[in-house]
Amino acid sequence: MLDAIRKLGRRSLAVVAELGRIAGFGLGLLRAALAPPLRPGRVVQEIFDVGVLSLVIICISGAAVGMVLGLQGYNTLIRFGAEESLGAVVGLSLVRELGPVLTGLLVTGRAGSAMAAEIASMVATEQLDGLRMMSVNPVHLVAMPKAVAMTLVMPLLSALFTVCGIFGGYVAGVSILGVDAGTYYSSLENAVDFSDDVSCSLLKAFIFGIIVGLIATYRGYTSAPTSAGVSASTTGTVVVASVTILISDYFITALWGV
């Protein structure tokens, strides 16, 4: 019994220590983002890697999710004779919840894991030590542009996911199931409020961007300098960032009503 309590205590302390290290790393990233040089060229390159190269997966996934929502929403609403509300159901589901959350999960899997793997392989091949020996701060040169790009790109990709989803819902509801196009758009327009729903959706995606950027760069930066370390940092990023997105989504929704 005492051993179990000791073990629990040790694990709790380890978790708190790890959270402290992540917070310290996050502060380092923030300092690096505010300190000159701002490295716009590297940030733009990272935005391309994270954003542009994720466009296809975001568009296809968004459209597919929207079509499923359209189909399921129609089949449910028609039971109550409320199929004219399909636009509102699809729009609100995507804007308030599915857009930011699914974008966060997809970007974590595609770009977050790649980000962690890239930094971890730099650790394994002593590239970060090489920078340190040149008095170049690796957080400033390598990690900061990636984290900033992730934070900036996530709201944009989330918005794109939502738009593609609404289009997918339109295809399923209007083109396939015969809901009136005007009804679909008017219910969507009436239900979705820009200042409340859309801006909060973007805020949520922005927070998820910070989470994924921080976790991916931290896991890569602190990985063991071995190929197993690269692999562990990659899978660790996907697991930890995905779970953190889902948990923080609940708290953001519950506390702020976003």
Added chain:
Amino acid sequence: MLRDVCLRFGRREVFRGLDASFERGTISMVLGGSGSGKSTLLRLIGGLIRPDSGSILVAGQEVARCSSRTLQGVRQKLGMMFQGGALLDSLSIYDNLALPLRERAHLREPEVAEQVSRQLAAVGLEDTEKLLPGQLSGGMIKRAALARALIASPEILLCDEPFSGLDPVTVYRIEALLVALNRSQGMTLVVASHHIPSTLRMGDRLLMLFDGRGISGTPAELFACDDERVREFLHEGVAAVPSRPLAAGGAS
């Protein structure tokens, strides 16, 4: 200067009370078997790892327990060539060499280009500026890494296995370059190497690592040393390879 340095990786004791000094303006060669701690010693001097105990003075600064700001200042006097090169694989060879000049010296681009070309020519890599590290052979990567370590004109150069994987002509060329830098600019060199002929040609002093401690002296002193491990290591190393004296000096 290292005094009573102890370092442990988990259960493995790498150094137990290591004392060593590398005099300013000399070429010191660090020898030892695989896993004896040669690379670790260079990383300790560079402040990349901290010892469990003991003192490490580099350019008059204690690096074993200093702040990161102090360490950054010390590293401006250091250059380090890593065993695997440690070149940034997403940047071209030109950008790799230009990086310290842009980041630290804030030179204008024409000056950067001039210095990069000069340094690449010195290591015989004139036509590689646009290539990525992944497009070079192992030996070429080592030479590019050496060029990057030298480009900011450090006072102290740490080289980790600079001759492994190089052909004999390139070995001789690199030796001559390092010796010339030492003789003409007074650059202090600390070189970890398995290459006994080069070690004996270049080294003013040798440090041999055995069992977490060091045995140091001039090449002649170590050849005359009674320690069986030292004798075995040195005599086995030179048995088959005749050494060739360097134009710029060094033991032969």
